[in-house]
Amino acid sequence: MVVTDLTLLFDYDDTLQENQHDYSWPQLDFMKFVRGKFRTESPNGHLDYGEAQLFFAEYMLRALDFHAPDVQTMLKMVAEQHESLGGAKESFPDALQATYTTICEGAHITPNGVDIVSVLTLGKRVTPSQTRAPDVKTLIDLEASIDSARVKDLGFSKERFPGSLRLAYLAVCEQLGVTPDEADAREAYRIGTEAFDVDNYRRKGLLKGVPETLDYLADRGASMVLVTKGDREVQKNKLAATDVKRWFGDRMHIVPKKDAQVIHDVLEREGIQDYSSVWHVGNGLKSDVEPAISAGIGAIYIPRETWHFERSGAKRPENGARFIELKRFSDLRQVYDLL
Ligand SMILES: [Mg+2]
Numbered sequence: 001m002v003v004t005d006l007t008l009l010f011d012y013d014d015t016l017q018e019n020q021h022d023y024s025w026p027q028l029d030f031m032k033f034v035r036g037k038f039r040t041e042s043p044n045g046h047l048d049y050g051e052a053q054l055f056f057a058e059y060m061l062r063a064l065d066f067h068a069p070d071v072q073t074m075l076k077m078v079a080e081q082h083e084s085l086g087g088a089k090e091s092f093p094d095a096l097q098a099t100y101t102t103i104c105e106g107a108h109i110t111p112n113g114v115d116i117v118s119v120l121t122l123g124k125r126v127t128p129s130q131t132r133a134p135d136v137k138t139l140i141d142l143e144a145s146i147d148s149a150r151v152k153d154l155g156f157s158k159e160r161f162p163g164s165l166r167l168a169y170l171a172v173c174e175q176l177g178v179t180p181d182e183a184d185a186r187e188a189y190r191i192g193t194e195a196f197d198v199d200n201y202r203r204k205g206l207l208k209g210v211p212e213t214l215d216y217l218a219d220r221g222a223s224m225v226l227v228t229k230g231d232r233e234v235q236k237n238k239l240a241a242t243d244v245k246r247w248f249g250d251r252m253h254i255v256p257k258k259d260a261q262v263i264h265d266v267l268e269r270e271g272i273q274d275y276s277s278v279w280h281v282g283n284g285l286k287s288d289v290e291p292a293i294s295a296g297i298g299a300i301y302i303p304r305e306t307w308h309f310e311r312s313g314a315k316r317p318e319n320g321a322r323f324i325e326l327k328r329f330s331d332l333r334q335v336y337d338l339l
Pocket residue numbers: 011012013014015282283284287
């Protein structure tokens with residue numbers, strides 16, 4: 001083992017593990033649940049618009065993985081495409097296909113023929129029906145606005161998201177003039193807790209190439225520290241479920257936010273004074289690269305920000321900054337000797 005004085009700080013979410021869609025799945029389940037409560041039967045084998053849109057979003061999450069935007073964005077895109085095509089039933093399949101193609105373009109991936117046939121087929125199954133259930137776009141916008149209003153007071157607390165789903169259910173009942181059912185309100189809350197399902201973290205494991213690469217870096221003698229932002233309990237469960245302790249030991253820091261000051265504090269606690277041999281490895285320009293550069297350490301950027309629409313607005317560091325962009329995590333092996 002060669003000992004170097006190089007220190008690598010690692011981000012966790014979407015750098016070591018895929019967490020992009022932790023909230024997307026419970027959001028879909030929540031909408032299915034609420035719509036199921038207020039739905040009127042539609043003819044055999046046919047879907048109403050809401051069901052078709054939820055199937056579409058689910059299909060995108062499975063087919064495109066982290067390239068798929070969040071659910072709210074996808075539903076908004078479908079609604080806009082459908083409207084721009086005139087909003088008739090006949091144009092709905094084309095609206096789904098156009099949304100799929102736009103997502104692929106944004107993520108720089110080639111649309112796939114099987115996926116196109118699947119979304120067109122899905123779109124053709126739609127039969128508009130009379131239902132009391134709120135349309136899915138209204139539903140997700142309601143949930144998202146309740147949730148983001150609560151961030152101010154509750155931050156990244158574990159209670160926030162499930163509580164927001166419960167409140168969204170209650171708000172729908174009020175809008176429809178229906179007395180809420182306490183058991184249903186509890187179910188809405190429970191669906192929200194799926195976002196923090198430890199078994200799910202364990203099943204997912206770490207991203208491809210991560211364990212081998214961390215082994216390699218450890219063998220090369222790199223000093224490795226983990227710095228992750230979020231709720232203490234939630235992050236602790238994730239780290240335990242994927243056993244990253246074997247690389248980081250007790251050098252794991254859960255921080256409420258990531259900025260220059262927080263990075264300085266972590267480095268001080270780790271007894272590191274020479275910033276010239278420190279690099280931060282993370283997936284986000286705004287959430288990782290910017291804080292690292294402003295803290296005076298190097299930034300290794302492995303993009304994983306869903307798609308470029310979300311990346312727009314985030315700036316790359318100016319020329320001369322200690323900045324390296326890699327395609328995948330395992331490429332750290334190739335650049336290791338240059339750091
Ligand atoms: Mg991250």
